[in-house]
Amino acid sequence: MSAPARQSADVSLLREDPATLVHALRAGSPVAAGVLYDRSAKRVHGLLFRMLGPDGELEDLVQETFMELFASLHRLRDPLALDGWVASIAVMVACKRLQRRRLRWWLSFLPQEDVPEPEPVHLDTTAGETLRQCWKALDQLEPRQRLALVLRHLEGMRLEEGAQALDVSLATFKRLLAKGEARFRDASTRFPALREWLEGAS
Amino acid sequence: MTSLDDFSKRARRAMDDAQPAFDEAAGRRRLLAALPAGKKGAALRWWLGVGAVAAAALLAVVGAWRTRSGEYVVATQSAVTVPFEEGSSAVVSPGSELRIEARTPDGARVEVLRGRVDVAVTHRPRTDWHVRAGPWDVAVTGTTLSVEWHPAERRVEVAVFEGVVEVRRADGPTTTVRALERFDSRVGLIRPQPALPSPPRPAPEPTPAQRAPEWLSPSVIAFDAGPGDRPPPGPRARPWVELEVAGRYLEALDAVRAAGSLKVLAKAVPDELLAIARAARFAGDGALATEALLTTRRRFTGSSQAAMAAFLLAREARGDEAVSWLQRYLAEEPDGALTREAAGRLLEALMQAGRYAEARTAATSYLARFPTGPHAPYARSLTEEP
Numbered sequence: 001m002s003a004p005a006r007q008s009a010d011v012s013l014l015r016e017d018p019a020t021l022v023h024a025l026r027a028g029s030p031v032a033a034g035v036l037y038d039r040s041a042k043r044v045h046g047l048l049f050r051m052l053g054p055d056g057e058l059e060d061l062v063q064e065t066f067m068e069l070f071a072s073l074h075r076l077r078d079p080l081a082l083d084g085w086v087a088s089i090a091v092m093v094a095c096k097r098l099q100r101r102r103l104r105w106w107l108s109f110l111p112q113e114d115v116p117e118p119e120p121v122h123l124d125t126t127a128g129e130t131l132r133q134c135w136k137a138l139d140q141l142e143p144r145q146r147l148a149l150v151l152r153h154l155e156g157m158r159l160e161e162g163a164q165a166l167d168v169s170l171a172t173f174k175r176l177l178a179k180g181e182a183r184f185r186d187a188s189t190r191f192p193a194l195r196e197w198l199e200g201a202s
Numbered sequence: 203m204t205s206l207d208d209f210s211k212r213a214r215r216a217m218d219d220a221q222p223a224f225d226e227a228a229g230r231r232r233l234l235a236a237l238p239a240g241k242k243g244a245a246l247r248w249w250l251g252v253g254a255v256a257a258a259a260l261l262a263v264v265g266a267w268r269t270r271s272g273e274y275v276v277a278t279q280s281a282v283t284v285p286f287e288e289g290s291s292a293v294v295s296p297g298s299e300l301r302i303e304a305r306t307p308d309g310a311r312v313e314v315l316r317g318r319v320d321v322a323v324t325h326r327p328r329t330d331w332h333v334r335a336g337p338w339d340v341a342v343t344g345t346t347l348s349v350e351w352h353p354a355e356r357r358v359e360v361a362v363f364e365g366v367v368e369v370r371r372a373d374g375p376t377t378t379v380r381a382l383e384r385f386d387s388r389v390g391l392i393r394p395q396p397a398l399p400s401p402p403r404p405a406p407e408p409t410p411a412q413r414a415p416e417w418l419s420p421s422v423i424a425f426d427a428g429p430g431d432r433p434p435p436g437p438r439a440r441p442w443v444e445l446e447v448a449g450r451y452l453e454a455l456d457a458v459r460a461a462g463s464l465k466v467l468a469k470a471v472p473d474e475l476l477a478i479a480r481a482a483r484f485a486g487d488g489a490l491a492t493e494a495l496l497t498t499r500r501r502f503t504g505s506s507q508a509a510m511a512a513f514l515l516a517r518e519a520r521g522d523e524a525v526s527w528l529q530r531y532l533a534e535e536p537d538g539a540l541t542r543e544a545a546g547r548l549l550e551a552l553m554q555a556g557r558y559a560e561a562r563t564a565a566t567s568y569l570a571r572f573p574t575g576p577h578a579p580y581a582r583s584l585t586e587e588p
Contacts, residue, residue: 019521034230042226054222127212153206154214
């Protein structure tokens, strides 16, 4: 087999087999690091966007996720759980970000419903206003309640997957989710467009 | 179903539409460029462990696959053979990485980023072949050698099978390494050890294939024909042996194929089988290499060559399969020339296979037996893991 063909085959293996990819990452392969980025960056970006909403630092947070990911890979026991591991790191990064936002709000002495968005981003879609209200309502939740709600309802994760991504027990995840749902509904009463969506849903 | 489910679908669709554009390529470049330049953070520690060389190489990955110079070869599960236009070839061992900086009519410039690369250079009037590894440069003028680079330890090992090479470090002295010698950057030049005692049974004069360096594989030298096997024929009767020794692997393989691979394997003596396996591996025919090694195991069970075959089969395997071959080698050669190496590689294979508890046990045994062995730091890290 020619050399380029063999190279392609080996890179394909990294792309297709998570166990090989994890092995190569642990061994410090720079090629494997690139493969992991190609495989997961778009998903991480989407996940962070749904968890955090418009955020001018979204791309920085993708970078932060990968840095954390490389640093923590030695703790991943089952290489086949790589995708779940990536999600859990992204969730951790999002959680830190939300905590920073709350700290900023706390330091600013603003009322809780006025937690400022990090950077107002114009949503150029017909549902833009409803979404903006949706994230405003999510801002009223404790970070972990918010993440539980997003992972379950916006990311479509099963309860077990959500618990794993949030690194909590299933029971804790259910509790966070229930509180998050209740608080989200309560907060939505202040946002007409969002309330309309929710009422239409129920 | 909760009442939020319908809302969720609607919101999900709207969020997908609203998601800002993401420039993946720019993000990738930014991430990779940031890593070697960074100064703090756990992630950077990971990268610094890999070394700046590897990080820099990562930058060269983009597009490198398409170009002839700056080509990047990574061998993960199996060895990758890289042919060069002027007739030379390089074999990148599993778990190793090679960057080809330049290919020229008279040679090439390559860099071992990690692991082991075996190089067979065809001698030409103006050969210009260089293998770099970290700060070391190996100038080759027509020979067969291996270069192994351990980035974490900043250590290079050069083993010369044929010919002469010059190893030099930038602004440092030059060391000449001749056939059967090796150079280790930690200890300097290592000459072959004296020949081992004669094998239990009288052996015929060794063929050229059996003249392997003692420090590499005494078991190959100790020819031990199995019962019923004919004594080894002269080199002329086995042209592939001469060709293999001369580093003409493709021709050796052609000769084997011309004589009928299966027929040759069925009749070959143990060392000949190992020579065929070696030629096949260097020439990129992994299937024939494996078959030759398995034949050695099958036909010469209990011989030192069969144990060597187990070690070589482990090199081509990974995970559970590699573990199994290494355990067989260690059982068959508890005090063999490659026992320390096999015991070290067993740790890596067990970890690869996810057999962490066994890896820790093996690491304890390794440290007890080889406290200063090359795998000792790795073994220590395993035993210290919570």
